[in-house]
Amino acid sequence: MRIESVRRLRGPNRYLPRPVVTVRLELDGLTGDETTDHDGFTEALLALLPGLTAHHCASDRPGGFVKRLHGGTYFGHVAEHVALELSAMIGRDVTFGRTSLAGPAGRYDVVMECPRDEPLDSTVPRSLIELAVEIVGALVDGREPVWADALAAIRAAHESERPGPSTEAIAQAARRRDIPVERVGRLGLLRLGYGRHRRLAWAAMTDRTPAVGTDIVADKQLTREFLAAAGIPVPQGRVAQTVQDAMRLLAEMGAPLVVKPRRGRQGHHVYLDLSTPRDITEAFAEASRDGDVLVERQFEGADYRVLMIEGELVAAAERRPAHVTGDGRHDITALVAQVNTDPRRGEHHDRALTRLRLDAGALRLLASQGKTPASVPGEGEVVWLCANANLSTGGTSRDVTDRVHPDIVELCRRTVAAVGMDVAGIDLRLPDISEPLEPTVAARPATAGVIEVNAAPGLRMHLSPSEGRSRRVGSAIVEAMFPAGTPSRIPLVSVTGTNGKTTTTRLVGHLLGVEGTRVGMTTSDGVYIAGRLVHRADATGPASADMILGDPTVDVAVLETARGGIVRRGLGYEWSDVGVITNIEADHLGQDGVSTIGELIDVKSLVAERVRDGGALVLNADDPNTVSVADQPGVRAAYKEQIWFGTDDRNPVIAAHLRAGGRAFLAEDGRLVEASGPRREALMYLADIPGSFDGKAPHALANALAAVAAARALGTPAEAIVDRLRSFDPWTGNPGRGMLWNLDGVDVLVDYAHNAPGLAAMAGTVGEIWDGAVAAVTFPGDRRDDLLEASARAVADGFARVVVYEDVDKRGRRAGETSAIIHDAITAHRPDTECRTAIGLREALPVALGMARPGEVVLLTYEKLAPVVTLLEALGATPVTAPRLFAPGGVLGEPLGLSENLTEAIGRG
Structure with missing residues (x-):
């Protein structure tokens, strides 16, 4: 059994609305084998896992998989479950898995859920399935699997890249509010919301946390000065440049003293209860490793942390330094090991608590208590391992939010106002947080009060206190960023289909x-913002959608959503407001595990399924495959409006929809019509639609109908739509689609048509307008024969004279192979066709x-537009920017009666 490929789908996909990984497995020698074909395998597997x-x-109910094992199941399925179990063993909370045949016997696709905020480039999913394959293979061969070290390495990788408690709490709170969340790489940085409503949170720091305030609180001496000037009680203290300075401060202020780095963080190199010159000397040597040293008079009382958000107290905790409690039997080393078995404790900040360490600082503190790691404390005796109470140094917390005295709340409110912070953690040392403090007195130093202010404060002590109730501090941060009623999303239109998207x-x-509206748009030629191309690429997948949705200057998103992006990476968004399906035709079959038109419909239907409740789904009533999407279970059950469009006013789907009071957009009696139940309103003449060749190009009319339907679904006024549609310039706004040139009396029609339905549509348009035509065609080599x-037959049906050429990119085929297939198919289908083969576009x-001949047209299809334009210009061709065949007359805008055809169709219903 071997792994052929691993692919990560980041957004909603064919399997789940959450991220998954898909693994292509080749069973090789195990092809056709079931678990019952290998004696002892099931028993050995269950004993191991x-x-x-x-x-x-x-x-x-539990036991379903064991039943399958005993009844006989294939080994791809076994590998899936082993990988899921290994995932659970490392604390990676996922449950969904699926295994399905993927072509020939022995080839399987294994799909497994991934945590939402796992980095996209994480190696953990692949490592899990690789280890699962190794374990299964060893058991089949009768070998003892060697896997403990490998699993430990995977666990370490997972722990290092998982979001910390603060980041996770904010992400979960945002999702409960239906606010889009995207983790940025492996950081604790979150992007919340879309477009102009986008906000950023980095752990407990927001994009509106002031840089000045952050710099102030990072400097503990500057913070002291700011707070003292505001009349807030802070410890006496000064910066000590040398150990001699620190000694003078000991003599001046008296013991006990605190020595800490001026710009320290997370309790590192903070030393408390210092009273002797030796204490000061040792502490100064350690603290000075981080730069300047601050020496302060130590406040009395207990350590508290208060979380302030937008000037309001959200949570408060009493903190106790790292310690162990004796039992009269175990030494301190053993007691530390026992405490560290608590699953809430991790190496850094990835768990609710931090593991205890017997480091140099702990050994010094033990010595001051007359103990060593080998000492056996008595029953109930508390032994301190760290002087400061930070959770990052192994401390614990007790929730005291409900006990905070109003005077202390006001003190904290004044503190964050003084330094200018929106979110901050205030460290206090007080006799009791439920009692008020005496006002500061100029002649007498304070003995209790504020000792530090922290930017990006850790939330875990409030989320998972060792004692007391948990506080929803993640929700409080999200509510501050997005107050009730504040939008987090921008209008989003997702367009999919085979042709015309x-x-x-x-x-x-x-x-x-x-x-005034800035539209962000992704298409097959790039990413556009406010009409400007900002990124040139095939931008129809989730990475390109991310550019738009993460751009805070964008008001509306319009995303071309291609099959390839859906299958290979998933959707780039959670929900759309409008989903559009132009048509679904047999193209790209045989690629990415999609072999039939039914499977392709299933892929495209994801766009329909992910239209939000209250949104709209725009469907092509003229295309049977698109009509079938409306009956897909995930589409039919959703609460969204269905809007149909079509160029055939006899269409029974539209007639039935209108009878039920629905809305549709029609090409009727030479006019673009919005129909709603029995009501009709003509918006404009079809001949006035840019790029439609005076309404003679049905595919162009269909595209316009779909676009108008989508814009109307978002509430855009009809008058504004008509004005905007009239102003659309196909040459600049839709390059490469229906571009008309002229060279010495011969027209050249440049279009991207590259499959049979698209070519048939272009042939029909050409036949309506020109008396004679030649086709010069190229086709992507990665399509099935x-x-x-x-496609070749569609060309032969529409053109008696054809030139076939290959593009530069052969897409895996041999030179001349694709041209030969096309040439032979054309001549076999219509032997009288004049069909020539050329080498390349030039x-x-x-x-x-x-x-x-003069007055005729050459239809030129292409793979890349730029070389086509360059060649036409070199040959002296001139653009025909506004082809016009006839001028319509009449007045639009008045209510319409039903056309005879539509009246007949409705009547038949």
Whole structure:
């Protein structure tokens, strides 16, 4: 058994609305074998991984997988469950898995859920399935699997890249509010919301946490000065440049003292209860490793941390330093080991608590208590391992939020106001947080009060206190960033289909780009923001969608969503407001595990399923495959409006929809019509639609209908849509689709048509407008032979003179192979076709022009547009920017009666 490929799907996908990993497995020698064919395998597997007994495996109760093992199941399925069990063993909380045949016998696709915020480049999923394959293979061979070290390494990798408690709490709180969340790489940085509503949170620091305030609190001496000037009680203290300075401060202020780095963090090199010159000398030597040293008089009382958000107290905790409690039997080393078995304790900040350490500082503190790691404390005796109470040094916390005295709340409110922080953790040392403090007195130093202010304060002591109730501090941060009623999303239109999706996307983007509205758009030629190309690429997948949704200058998103992006990476968004499906045709079959039109419909249906409740789904009533999408279970059950469009006013789907009071957009009596139940309103003449060749190009009309329907679904006024549509310039707004040139009296029609339905549509348009035509065609070499042959037949049906050429990128085929398939299919289908083969675009176009007569047209299909434009310009061709065949008359805007055809169709219903 071996792994062929591993692919991560980051967003909603064919399997789950959450991230998954798909693994292509080849069973090789285990092809056709079942678990019952290998004596002792099931027993050995369950003995090694007893947690498998709890797996349901399509059953509604534990034990379902064990039943499958005993009844006989294939080994790809076994590898899936082993990988899921290993995932659970390292604390990676996922449950979904699926294994399915992927072509020939022995080839399987294993799909497993991934944690939402696991980094996209994480090696953990692959490592888990690799270890699962190794374990299964060893047991089949009768070998003892060697796997403990490998699993430990995977666990370490998972722990190092998982979000910390603060980040996780904020992400979960945002998702509960239905706010989009995206973790940035492996950081604790979160992007919340889309477009102009986007906000950023880095742990407990927001994008509105002031840099000045952050710099102030990072400097403990400056913080002391700011707070003292505001009348807030802070310890006496100064910066000590040398150990002699520190000694003078000991003599001046008296013991006990605190020595700490001026810019320290997380309790590192903080030393308390210092009273002798030796204490000061040792502490200064350690603290000075981090730069300047601050020496302060130590406050009396207990340590508290108060979390303030937007001037309000959200949570408070009493903190106790790292310690162990004796039992009279175990030494301190053993007691530390016992405490560290608590699953809440981790190495750093990835768990609710931090593991205890017997480091140099702990050994010094033990010595001050007259103990060593080998000492055995008495029953109930507390032994301190750290002087400061930070959780990052192993401390614990007790929630005291409900005990905070109003005077202390006001003190904390004044503290964050003084340093200018929106989110901050205030460290206090007080006799009791439930009692008020005496006002500061100029002649007498304070003995209790504020000792530090922290930017990006850790939340874990409030999320999982050792004692007391948990506080929803993640929710408090999200609520401060997105108060109730504040939007977090921008309008989002997702366009998919086989043909016309790029043009439709461009049209929708243009229609929504009314003055002052910045549209972000992804298409097959790049990412556009406010009409400007900002990233040139095939931008139809989730990475490109991320550029738009993460851009805080974008008001509306229009995303071309291609099959390849869905299958290989998942959707780049959670929900859309409008989903558009232009049509679904047999193209790309045989790629990425999609072999049939039914499977392709299933892929495209994801766009329909992910339209939010209250949104709209725009469907092509003229395409049977698209009509079938409306009956998909995930689409039919959703609460969304269905809007149909079509160029056939006899269409029974539209007629039934209108009878039920639905909305549709029609090409009727030469006009673009919005129909709603029995009501009709003509918006414009079809002949006025740019790029439609006076309404003679049905595919262009369909694209316009889809775009208008999407824009209207978002509430754009009809008048604004008509004005915007009239102003659309196909040459600049839709390059490479229906571009018309003229060279010495011969027209050249440049279009991206590259499959049988697209070519048939172009042939029909050409036949409506020109008396004679030549086709110069190229086709992507990565299509199946039968699809290439279908495209060739479509060309032969529409053109008696054809030039076939290959593009530069052969897409895995041999030079001349694709051309030969096309040529042979054309001549076999219509032997009287004059079909020539050329080497490349530069030879093909002149040959085609030589075959055409003045007044005729050459249809030129292409793979890359830039070389086509360069060649046409070099040959002296001139653009025909506004082809016009006839001028319509009449007045639009008045209510319409039903056309005879539509009246007849409705009547038949």
